[in-house]
Amino acid sequence: MATIADNERRERRRARRATPFHAITPFTLLDFPGRSACILWVAGCNMRCGYCHNPDIVLGKGTLREHDALAFLRRRQGLLDGVVLSGGEATTWPDLGDFAGQVKAMGFAVKLDTNGLRPDVVAQMLDRRLIDHVALDYKAPPERFRAVTGTVAFPRFARTLDLLCGQDRVTYEVRTTVHDALLDEGDILAIATDLARRGYRGRLAVQQAVVENDRPLLGSLPPQSRRLDRQWLAAQTNLGLEFR
Numbered sequence: 604m605a606t607i608a609d610n611e612r613r614e615r616r617r618a619r620r621a622t623p624f625h626a627i628t629p630f631t632l633l634d635f636p637g638r639s640a641c642i643l644w645v646a647g648c649n650m651r652c653g654y655c656h657n658p659d660i661v662l663g664k665g666t667l668r669e670h671d672a673l674a675f676l677r678r679r680q681g682l683l684d685g686v687v688l689s690g691g692e693a694t695t696w697p698d699l700g701d702f703a704g705q706v707k708a709m710g711f712a713v714k715l716d717t718n719g720l721r722p723d724v725v726a727q728m729l730d731r732r733l734i735d736h737v738a739l740d741y742k743a744p745p746e747r748f749r750a751v752t753g754t755v756a757f758p759r760f761a762r763t764l765d766l767l768c769g770q771d772r773v774t775y776e777v778r779t780t781v782h783d784a785l786l787d788e789g790d791i792l793a794i795a796t797d798l799a800r801r802g803y804r805g806r807l808a809v810q811q812a813v814v815e816n817d818r819p820l821l822g823s824l825p826p827q828s829r830r831l832d833r834q835w836l837a838a839q840t841n842l843g844l845e846f847r
């Protein structure tokens with residue numbers, strides 16, 4: 604028999620399908636390499652990172668319908684090159700693949716921002732040639748994965764990483780967000796070593812978590828007290844590190 608919690612979960616899923624998007628950023632030159640683009644923010648996420656500064660997107664039901672997003676894109680045809688599917692976690696939206704197909708048919712290039720927990724969705728989108736570029740978040744090494752993301756799904760993330768490393772049809776980048784209460788230089792080194800071992804030849808973008816006094820985070824983390832020792836890190840690995 605379905606419990607009240609089951610019913611509430613089903614209701615939340617139904618609501619999210621009706622209004623999958625939290626918001627649209629109409630223009631960016633920074634988020635899709637080499638392209639002018641907009642960002643569609645898909646509501647909902649399958650992680651709970653303490654430093655997440657988008658709790659409204661992660662926990663919200665969304666406010667915009669698919670129809671609204673497509674109408675916006677029609678008005679931008681010929682004006683923008685690309686569409687970034689971000690979130691939240693876009694791959695948690697069951698209709699993402701079909702939606703990306705419509706976006707591609709309108710002539711836009713598609714970039715997917717993902718935390719990698721849905722290798723099945725990424726594989727299908729690659730097979731159907733629905734993406735042109737992927738930004739993959741490497742959240743933490745296995746032993747720190749739960750503390751950073753609230754999940755124990757590192758093996759699923761690793762499948763997405765291997766999937767991307769094993770193909771050359773789409774370009775991709777890997778990035779890690781650092782809050783000094785969660786990750787240190789040793790963790791970044793472990794990530795860089797793992798990436799090199801799996802055949803990743805790009806650069807690892809390392810970005811400091813954004814913590815602002817007036818902006819709530821998903822978790823309760825103290826203010827950051829120090830920055831990573833960049834010089835030490837760069838000397839320890841052959842993988843290119845890009846500090847942002």
Ligand code: SF4
Pocket residue numbers: 648649650651652654655656657661690691692718821
């Ligand atoms: S930072 Fe973490 S919780 Fe926030 S949207 Fe990204 S993956 Fe989800």
